[in-house]
Amino acid sequence: MNNPIIDPLQGDFPEVIEEYLEHGVMKCIAFNRRGTLLAAGCSNGSCVIWDFETRGIAKELQDKDCNAAITSVSWSKYGHRILASSANRTLILWDVATGEKVAQTALEKAPLQARLYPGSSTPSMCLVCPVYSPPLIIEMKAGTITALPASVSDGGDGLSVPSRNKVFDETTPHIPACFNKHGDLVYLGNSKGEILVVDHDKAQVRALIPPAVGAVIKNIVFSRNGQYLLTNSSDRIIRVYENMLPTKDGLKALDEMDETLNDLGWVEKLKAIGSKSLVLYREFQDSVTRIHWKVPGFSGDGEWVIGGSASKGEHKIYIWDRAGHLVKFLEGPKEALIDLAWHPVHPIVVSVSFSGSIFIWAKDYTENWSAFAPDFKELEENEEYVEREDEFDIMPETEKVKDSEANQEEEVDIITVEHDSTFSDSDLSQEELCFLPATPCPDAPEQQDISVGNSLKLVENNHSVSPLSADAALNGLAMNHESGHVEGIDNSPAEDTSGRLKRKRKPSEKVLESQAEMVKKPVKKAKPSAKALKPKDKVVDEDNGLSVSVDEVSDDYYR
Structure with a gap:
């Protein structure tokens, strides 16, 4: 200094x-x-x-x-x-x-x-x-x-x-x-x-x-x-x-x-x-x-x-x-x-x-905006700017870029290590401990259950999403349309392509209750479209339970 x-x-x-x-x-x-x-x-x-x-x-x-x-x-x-x-x-x-x-x-x-x-x-x-x-x-x-x-x-x-x-x-x-x-x-x-x-x-x-x-x-x-x-x-x-x-x-x-x-x-x-x-x-x-x-x-x-x-x-x-x-x-x-x-x-x-x-x-550092550009000027208060007459005129190039004065043939030494004067007595062969690795802490099971419960409350308050699709998305459920039953995705440990094991998550009590209610509740099948049915196909009329052909179905069925 x-x-x-x-x-x-x-x-x-x-x-x-x-x-x-x-x-x-x-x-x-x-x-x-x-x-x-x-x-x-x-x-x-x-x-x-x-x-x-x-x-x-x-x-x-x-x-x-x-x-x-x-x-x-x-x-x-x-x-x-x-x-x-x-x-x-x-x-x-x-x-x-x-x-x-x-x-x-x-x-x-x-x-x-x-x-x-x-x-x-x-x-x-x-x-x-x-x-x-x-x-x-x-x-x-x-x-x-x-x-x-x-x-x-x-x-x-x-x-x-x-x-x-x-x-x-x-x-x-x-x-x-x-x-x-x-x-x-x-x-x-x-x-x-x-x-x-x-x-x-x-x-x-x-x-x-x-x-x-x-x-x-x-x-x-x-x-x-x-x-x-x-x-x-x-x-x-x-x-x-x-x-x-x-x-x-x-x-x-x-x-x-x-x-x-x-x-x-x-x-x-x-x-x-x-x-x-x-x-x-x-x-x-x-x-x-x-x-x-x-x-x-x-x-x-x-x-x-x-x-x-x-x-x-x-x-x-x-x-x-x-x-x-x-x-x-x-x-x-x-x-x-x-x-x-x-x-x-x-x-x-x-x-x-x-x-x-x-x-x-x-140290209390003060911002110096002129360091970003040499011609930058800091203003203490607002000033009215007067534009120069030729400020935005297109001017032809009058000067060529000067050649660099650096010696292009000079060899650059990238091997020699310069010693820091602050640590001039350091032994380069000795590995120095400067930082400690951060160990991530996994969430506790109680915190996982709380997060799932909060997610269910958020989905229930959102009326644009059906309850079945919301529960299926949050709890890992899949619906079998042919049988009409709701089945849970298997979360047991299994090997994937990377050789790692999937983590098995234990469902909370609220999740188990919602699964049980969905199994008991019958799932209403979606009505097929008229274009997807052929003339000889049979459909079930829900009003009287009779099986009729497509030709006999009234137009009210598709309304």
Whole structure:
């Protein structure tokens, strides 16, 4: 994005509420990598997956043993798995395509946040931030749990597992943590305001960024491209740091810096490496009201910073550019905001209210009719049109069509695939799950009976159709004119030319009653026409029951 030539009032950010989604009481949301599916955790323990293109429910994941509220949902890199953490201290890893559980783990304390390892297409390892406990690295299939250090001591190893009295208090129920882009490092922020860079394989602190003010860090988020890190502190300031490490092989870069600083002490070395790893880029706050922030984050391309208000009863969203200017202020319904997510590709923001509804914020596009034709002119009000004298005159062709300047002999490359900058790290050999197939639901038998009954009532009200033909058309009946009886069409399963079986439909009680009445009721034969009879043919006179020849039939018979 070229910021100098873009009007900040016309940027690529949402402006109005486009739509809202409702399904139970939803608590947390997360987009998949492409933004085609939206996962929402509900208060009843289910995880609903919305098709974001059609705004319909694609699948619902429900564990019969879990009825506690979902606290967080996390997608795997290619969308094949979803991790859901619930308030009853359980983690469930789902297979999205089949809807089956891959693994389940029980914890000692309730997890407030859980994130899947981004370095694998089908991960079973995750980063969990429980309440009043240090962050954990959990291998769900193997069942191993590793606690990460949340502070640096003056000891030789530089590790210390935090105690509740020193690290946790009422204002910080958990220590926020997140993976970097490729998952080889974990960044966490503690109650002292420090940012620690941890090697989660060895559970060792590799870098320390000293606190700016000493405020408690409540949220920590990486941008999608891995270039910026965001923290939300208790001093009501959102801070953005620029990541100086390479997005790939960041651990290797830390090893190289560690070798060059062997002459320093352990803590001094960590601070020196931290100063080269993260650099404070910008601070964002509401200098007027000084409100707390509930959920901060980045846009999909990392150009915008977003913050959701944590004030009770307010649904306010602030949007800044990376230069620190407030470019948009969004105010929603009179319901508290509890979660927020920016679409990975489009300028769309999705927020969750306290009542459990999802609001979709989108850009307010204005119609530009001049885009259809260059000479099209939009009028603010009606104007009288004055026709030119030669406007509709037939003019001879004065100019020939210019030859195309394109090189006709140049070969066009249709094989090379250009990488999308948004998904430049995609593995083309890995199949990505972007959409879920829709499964049609057949109508219940009760609904079929109701539809047949409604059709009978409609036909009875229509006087232009005879009752017999209407019932025969609706109920699948056929009349045998020779015997005068009504016979039902055989609906038993039979093979047709395509090799499929016909569906057998069970008639309702009204249909059976109508069939019985029609069988008892005699059917009046149609009178033959005079032209169709020969002179020697016999017909029955209905008045006296005598059989007479055609010559003896009076003209009144055919009237």
